[in-house]
Amino acid sequence: MKTLTSKEVEMVEYVLSDYLTQPQVEIRNHGKVNVPWFIRSERSTYKNIPIDLLPWVRQYFKEQGKKARIRYRGTRVDPLDRRYRGQRMQDCLKQFANRFSVYFD
Secondary structure, eight states: OOOOOHHHHHHHHHHHHHTBOOOEEEEEEETTEEEEEEEOOOOOSEEEEEGGGHHHHHHHHHHHTOOEEEEEEEOOOOTTOOSOHHHHHHOOOGGGEEEEEEEEO
């Protein structure tokens, strides 16, 4: 894929802002002071992005110099999926995906 134009970069940044996962904050009482405590229960940085945006998102992170790991999400029960059950429950195959998540190591 060719490099993204400024309009395409703007579109990808706008769309990704809707799918950004937020860290959860819990207020913990330490003695007489309430302290915000950050809980990171969600490991993905972006999740549930429509699969149609995959080429633009990949190119965007490539141009940013970030190594992104993509996990595909969607239907896991398909007669054409020959993987054993443990693998099917973790991810789905790209051909059956209707959304994806982005992880950074």
